[in-house]
Amino acid sequence: MKEILLKTATTESVIRCGEGVFAEYAPRLADEQLFIVTDSNVFAYYRYRLWETFGEFVPIYIIPAGERSKNIRYLTAILKEMLKSGMKRNCTVVAFGGGVVGDIAGLAASLYMRGVKLVQVPTTLLAQVDSSVGGKTAIDFEGVKNAIGAFYQPREVIADPAFFETLTEREVRCGWGEIIKTSALNGEIYDLLVKNTDKFADKDFLSGIIAMCIEHKARVVEADEKETTGLRKTLNLGHTTGHALELYYRKKSHGEYVLIGMYYELYIAMKKGVCDKNYAASLIGLIKKIVNKIPSYPDIAEACKLAAYDKKNSDSRISVIVPAQIGRTEEIKLGMDEYVSLVKECSETLRRAYGI
Template identity: 60%
Template sequence: MTDIKIKTASSESVVHCGAGAFEKYAKKHKGRVFIVTDKNVYSLYGNLMRETFGSEAVIKVLPAGEKSKNSRNLLSIIGAMAEAGVKRNGLVIAFGGGVVGDIAGLSASLYMRGVRLVQIPTTLLSQVDSSVGGKTAVDFGKIKNLIGTFYQPEEVIADPMFLDTLPKRELNCGLGEIIKYGALDGEIYEKLCKNKDRLYDCGFLGGITADCIRHKADVVRRDEHDLNGIRKTLNLGHTTGHAFELYYGRRPHGEYVLIGMYYELYIAKRKGVCGGEYSDNLISLIKKIVKVPAYADIENSAVLAKHDKKNSDENISLVVPQSEGKSAEIFIGLDEYIRLLNECGRSL
């Protein structure tokens, strides 16, 4: 088990990762809690929640899926907190995947201007990514994460015991982000290359999760509010992946991150930023997880990258792999972006 501390200007957060993290938290935990979860997680772990947090715990169960991450459910959680008499020193536990973590985190940050928050991420994706770093959000008016806050949980419990029940496709989501961390961090890259034939092994995943969290914690410490460009590196693969996701849908987010990385790696090669064996190795890792499709309608999907909230000016900004442990930000006009994506698609 590893404890990773994240101290930012405004607060301090501890991530407990590894086997046994949940049991340890359950033992030391005291007092009444307000739990937010979803239907899928509740059907698997409802009994565990009751056993761990007692009959006094209030459990708010949301429908499963990204569509639940909306303002109606946000207000409904806050209403339920008021009804349950949650006080300023009350504790909200986000028990579930990224959707639960995002909306429960936002609720906790807004209720009486902020109550205590603990994240218990139950998917690989939320363990390596969304539960750490304090970004909370709901979607609004078809815009992803339009409403949100930066709000650090006091603790994150990332226990691999929850990964056992995940379907392979759900693991792919997390692996998408893990390979992204590999493209940013030399140590993670080495481990991925060494273990490329056991990427789905739970023992391997438990260890690499801690490495990814360590990388992210370091980024968040240096750029909590996404202002100086450091946190933006975590967006590697996301600009293009997200544009395809918006246009084509029907595929887990993490797979789109990998597809986005693949296309952006092609652009990085063509622009002379990244190449050789390093780029080939990243591509072979991506292909172990997902079959990259050649999209038919690049024009209309790529244009959605322009609407990304990180692209406030004329050019599209992409964070791309450069060499082991090193990434670079490149700026590219929309026309060239579309041309290179098309080229990449034809090469598939």
């Protein structure tokens, strides 16, 4: 078990991660007035675990599984149910699920009676290495992802890899996308991954990597909680192109698009002379452990225009965070035409190489 502290100006979060931490630390919470938020899939798998841990009468709100539930209707429904269940100012909201549950339950906790205690129990790999840490909460609104939200740090995160037993392959790949992204930000994680590519499926190895990714994110969030200095932006590596492709094609998981985005952006970094060939090749090796064939897209120019909406852009140029050297990134700003033309060039190169 690893315990990581995340201190910001307003809160101190304790993050506990490792096999068995749920059994060890969650039952303690049963003494508090609890309100559990989960989703339909997670509830189907873990209802008995929840009842056993928190008691059969604990109030639980279950949203339908999937991103489409991260909306104002379910946010209101959760808040209504909290009122109806008599939740007091000192109650604790437990977000038990993946990033969708974490984001909406976190926002509900930040709003209810001007903010009540929040505990995140992330049950997906993505939520453990990324979304449960750092205090970003949100819902999608009017078709805009994460349009309404708040920075609201959980008091506690309980990240137990035992929940991965029931995860689909796709969700596991999704989480690995964020892990490999983090390796481009942190030299120690990079070295460990490069030296142990045969251990990606090993539980103990994964547990150690999760703790390192959480530690990395915690230090970044401590230094730049609200994305004011630019450091937190680095966590968005691969996301400019990855997110545009995800919005346009919607076929693969978020993490896979992050890796595909990272590949295309490595091409940009090499063309711009920011990243040397050997380091890029080594990162591509890691990417391909998860996404075997990087796709080319005939209409990628259209897809990439969506990068104009990326929140990292501060003017009309497209901001891309790219790996520069081991453990160091750079921000490249490109005009839309140049950005689209480089991405198209990369796609063409892929098409010629693989015929896909």
